[in-house]
Amino acid sequence: MLVEAQDISVAIGGRPVLDSETLSCRPGTMTALVGPSGSGKTTLLHCLGLLLPVDRGRITIDGDVVTDYGAAARRRFWRDHAAFVLQDYGLMDEESVAFNITMRASPLGRRVLGDRERLAQALGRTGLAGREEEPASHLSGGEKQRLALARAIYKQARILFVDEPTASLDAANRTMVIDLFTDFAASGRTVIISTHDSEIVDACESRHEVASGRPAERLVNNQ
Numbered sequence: 427m428l429v430e431a432q433d434i435s436v437a438i439g440g441r442p443v444l445d446s447e448t449l450s451c452r453p454g455t456m457t458a459l460v461g462p463s464g465s466g467k468t469t470l471l472h473c474l475g476l477l478l479p480v481d482r483g484r485i486t487i488d489g490d491v492v493t494d495y496g497a498a499a500r501r502r503f504w505r506d507h508a509a510f511v512l513q514d515y516g517l518m519d520e521e522s523v524a525f526n527i528t529m530r531a532s533p534l535g536r537r538v539l540g541d542r543e544r545l546a547q548a549l550g551r552t553g554l555a556g557r558e559e560e561p562a563s564h565l566s567g568g569e570k571q572r573l574a575l576a577r578a579i580y581k582q583a584r585i586l587f588v589d590e591p592t593a594s595l596d597a598a599n600r601t602m603v604i605d606l607f608t609d610f611a612a613s614g615r616t617v618i619i620s621t622h623d624s625e626i627v628d629a630c631e632s633r634h635e636v637a638s639g640r641p642a643e644r645l646v647n648n649q
């Protein structure tokens with residue numbers, strides 16, 4: 427999906443946080459949102475994922491003006507097209523790893539339903555094979571992060587929004603996660619990542635520097 431933001435601005439509590447950000451994230455590519463701490467990377471990511479409204483400007487996805495969407499259209503976008511790996515991971519701690527990935531269970535909640543093959547693939551790709559029956563609360567910070575990624579893989583979403591994905595990962599898992607994003611993009615999906623990690627930035631086809639108050643167009647294409 428092609429995500430385009432034009433001159434978007436956001437103020438929180440009366441304070442400008444984003445000022446006239448303009449960028450374009452193409453399908454089949456990874457885009458890094460970069461900038462110093464507090465520059466607004468997470469805020470921009472949340473706006474592009476329709477989690478936060480903008481005060482000015484507009485965002486289109488495949489040409490649709492999504493900044494006009496009401497609550498029902500936003501929910502449809504999240505359900506049908508988007509996957510999020512955010513800083514709090516959005517997991518259900520008391521539920522099993524498998525349930526957190528598939529989000530489906532039998533009526534009594536004892537048996538996880540869903541596509542077994544896709545589940546096995548998501549577990550395998552994130553190094554969580556064999557952990558499916560454990561409650562998410564038993565996982566370490568880095569494992570929770572990989573679980574959130576496993577859910578995105580299972581969902582086969584067309585667009586992936588990721589916030590600081592390598593913050594709690596060791597070197598081996600960091601490489602695995604970067605490979606996962608690269609594969610996501612190679613299969614035609616759009617990947618948007620807020621990050622400080624230069625290894626991720628190097629793996630991205632485009633980089634957008636978020637810096638409130640500076641001139642609008644700062645998109646740099648590495649290609």
Ligand SMILES: Nc1ncnc2c1ncn2[C@@H]1O[C@H](COP(=O)(O)OP(=O)(O)OP(=O)(O)O)[C@@H](O)[C@H]1O
Binds near residue numbers: 461
């Ligand atoms: N809910 C909120 N209430 C008040 N201020 C907020 C809120 N969310 C973000 N901000 C402010 O907006 C600015 C940008 O925050 P944001 O989290 O987007 O930055 P960031 O570039 O992602 O930072 P970091 O790299 O440290 O994660 C910060 O000054 C922050 O304090």
